[in-house]
Amino acid sequence: xxxxxxxxxxxxxxxxxxxxxxxxxxxxxxxxxxxxxxxxxxxxxxxxxxxxxxxxxxxxxxxxxxxxxxxxxxxxxxxxxxxxxxxxxxxxxxxxxxxxxxxxxxxxxxxxxxxxxxxxxxxxxxxxxxxxxxxxxxxxxxxxxxxxxxxxxxxxxxxxxxxxxxxxxxxxxxxxxxxxxxxxxxxxxxxxxxxxxxxxxxxxxxxxxxxxxxxxxxxxxxxxxxxxxxxxxxxxxxxxxxxxxxxxxxxxxxxxxxxxxxxxxxxxxxxxxxxxxxxxxxxxxxxxxxxxxxxxxxxxxxxxxxxxxxxxxxxxxxxxxxxxxxxxxxxxxxxxxxxxxxxxxxxxxxxxxxxxxxxxxxxxxxxxxxxxxxxxxxxxxxxxxxxxxxxxxxxxxxxxxxxxxxxxxxxxxxxxxxxxxxxxxxxxxxxxxxxxxxxxxxxxxxxxxxxxxxxxxxxxxxxxxxxxxxxxxxxxxxxxxxxxxxxxxxxxxxxxxxxxxxxxxxxxxxxxxxxxxxxxxxxxxxxxxxxxxxxxxxxxxxxxxxxxxxxxxxxxxxxxxxxxxxxxxxxxxxxxxxxxxxxxx
Numbered sequence: 061x062x063x064x065x066x067x068x069x070x071x072x073x074x075x076x077x078x079x080x081x082x083x084x085x086x087x088x089x090x091x092x093x094x095x096x097x098x099x100x101x102x103x104x105x106x107x108x109x110x111x112x113x114x115x116x117x118x119x120x121x122x123x124x125x126x127x128x129x130x131x132x133x134x135x136x137x138x139x140x141x142x143x144x145x146x147x148x149x150x151x152x153x154x155x156x157x158x159x160x161x162x163x164x165x166x167x168x169x170x171x172x173x174x175x176x177x178x179x180x181x182x183x184x185x186x187x188x189x190x191x192x193x194x195x196x197x198x199x200x201x202x203x204x205x206x207x208x209x210x211x212x213x214x215x216x217x218x219x220x221x222x223x224x225x226x227x228x229x230x231x232x233x234x235x236x237x238x239x240x241x242x243x244x245x246x247x248x249x250x251x252x253x254x255x256x257x258x259x260x261x262x263x264x265x266x267x268x269x270x271x272x273x274x275x276x277x278x279x280x281x282x283x284x285x286x287x288x289x290x291x292x293x294x295x296x297x298x299x300x301x302x303x304x305x306x307x308x309x310x311x312x313x314x315x316x317x318x319x320x321x322x323x324x325x326x327x328x329x330x331x332x333x334x335x336x337x338x339x340x341x342x343x344x345x346x347x348x349x350x351x352x353x354x355x356x357x358x359x360x361x362x363x364x365x366x367x368x369x370x371x372x373x374x375x376x377x378x379x380x381x382x383x384x385x386x387x388x389x390x391x392x393x394x395x396x397x398x399x400x401x402x403x404x405x406x407x408x409x410x411x412x413x414x415x416x417x418x419x420x421x422x423x424x425x426x427x428x429x430x431x432x433x434x435x436x437x438x439x440x441x442x443x444x445x446x447x448x449x450x451x452x453x454x455x456x457x458x459x460x461x462x463x464x465x466x467x468x469x470x471x472x473x474x475x476x477x478x479x480x481x482x483x484x485x486x487x488x489x490x491x492x493x494x495x496x497x498x499x500x501x502x503x504x505x506x507x508x509x510x511x512x513x514x515x516x517x518x519x520x521x522x523x524x525x526x527x528x529x530x531x532x533x534x535x536x537x538x539x540x541x542x543x544x545x546x547x548x549x550x551x552x553x554x555x556x557x558x559x560x561x562x563x564x565x566x567x568x569x570x571x572x573x574x575x576x577x578x579x580x581x582x583x584x585x586x587x588x589x590x591x592x593x594x595x596x597x598x599x600x601x602x603x604x605x606x607x608x609x610x611x612x613x614x615x616x617x618x619x620x621x622x623x624x625x626x627x628x629x630x631x632x633x634x635x636x637x638x639x640x641x642x643x644x645x
Contacts, residue, residue: 261583366451509544510529541591
């Protein structure tokens with residue numbers, strides 16, 4: 061079975077050539093003695109014309125039949141500008157029906173009308189859609205560029221174990237029972253974190269891996285239980301070294317995939333400033349509308365809600381959108397109120413609208429003229445301006461307005477269309493976060509993240525205000541990577557364990573082999589894990605991570621195609637020494 065070219069490769073310059081193509085029937089049209097079919101393969105679509113001599117042979121051919129057609133390339137009388145091959149057609153001279161096909165249970169087109177669950181059940185058919193094939197080819201291209209770039213920069217690709225010891229890294233582990241050692245388990249890696257640090261101790265200096273990772277956590281549109289990251293670790297460098305390496309990689313990827321030249325250096329904003337300005341540690345910088353603190357304006361306010369908030373250590377923040385007041389009725393504003401109350405536990409959302417130079421709204425009557433004028437000046441309010449205000453605990457006020465910032469930008473179509481990519485390094489994340497469940501400080505990133513040198517003295521006296529040397533790279537509101545400079549000093553590592561209430565005895569039980577390695581000369585090192593699916597998702601222009609994964613799961617972690625996870629035979633459970641106590645239907 062041979063072909064001379066792909067269906068989507070022929071152009072005007074090929075006119076007059078005899079070619080053989082093989083593809084799936086994408087569409088059939090009958091015009092009396094002539095039959096027109098669009099043949100599809102991975103390279104694209106091609107119109108094929110069957111004359112009266114061949115029409116009898118193809119009379120029963122339907123969509124998704126596979127045909128081998130030999131013929132002459134002709135220039136079309138009426139070109140189709142929507143197809144790359146729209147200037148030409150193949151005049152069939154012989155045809156071979158390679159295989160037949162039943163009627164497909166889904167609509168195989170880029171604008172498929174089939175539900176996502178149905179498409180996931182028949183994913184092998186869904187993947188015939190050109191848009192998904194392009195996404196997978198883009199993913200492949202990203203990996204090839206990354207490998208070449210990292211190789212050129214002295215990195216060595218090393219595979220790390222998939223079956224490993226369970227270590228706490230934030231999410232729940234997927235466990236694998238051992239047949240040989242009943243009652244013992246491996247864990248699938250949440251990341252190669254410990255192994256890549258061990259490779260630094262081993263003297264590899266520069267490591268990378270296109271690594272599979274597994275996390276048993278609740279899913280969402282941009283997350284899957286198993287995913288891939290471009291994992292990078294390097295010795296004898298600092299944040300500047302790592303940032304330069306990653307920025308160079310992103311420039312190479314965007315040039316190679318999109319032919320886009322990125323800026324020389326990405327913006328950097330410390331975490332605290334990021335939260336204050338955008339209410340998020342992964343802000344979308346394609347639009348403005350930053351959060352503005354209003355504590356000074358209401359320092360002496362007579363409005364009790366605001367004065368009580370400030371007196372209890374809270375803050376008052378505002379968010380302004382121009383030409384938006386008429387877009388939100390009372391019902392629409394009530395919906396925003398419910399959004400921040402239920403999603404972010406904010407007490408209330410106040411609003412003001414500007415019309416004919418006058419402010420009206422839920423708090424207009426309780427504000428003084430001076431306060432109103434100060435707000436007009438602070439935000440440069442004009443007619444049809446909408447101002448949203450939240451008075452609450454600092455983190456609640458910031459995050460709730462940050463979520464509203466994104467929601468309104470989408471609802472008001474304020475996000476620029478087209479290929480507009482805004483990168484941001486978010487730096488100096490908090491070292492610890494308080495766990496209500498465990499009633500203690502826990503590592504915000506992982507316990508091997510280094511604190512800022514100037515904050516080491518606050519590990520025990522003021523853990524809330526210890527900043528770490530952790531960083532994220534954000535693109536258009538998505539976290540593309542997370543990383544940090546690691547602790548390489550054993551004494552400091554012990555202090556960090558103590559600060560999160562982990563004794564050395566407990567630490568050795570959880571990380572014993574890793575801590576032992578620290579005793580033999582650990583180099584300064586750090587690294588990142590770049591989310592391959594999220595990067596591909598942004599480049600592909602989709603907000604659904606399943607569009608860039610060959611065989612994804614649903615939001616409930618089900619693979620509808622293979623119907624997994626599924627039950628196993630009792631004999632298998634007996635061999636593993638496992639008894640099922642209860643079943644979730």
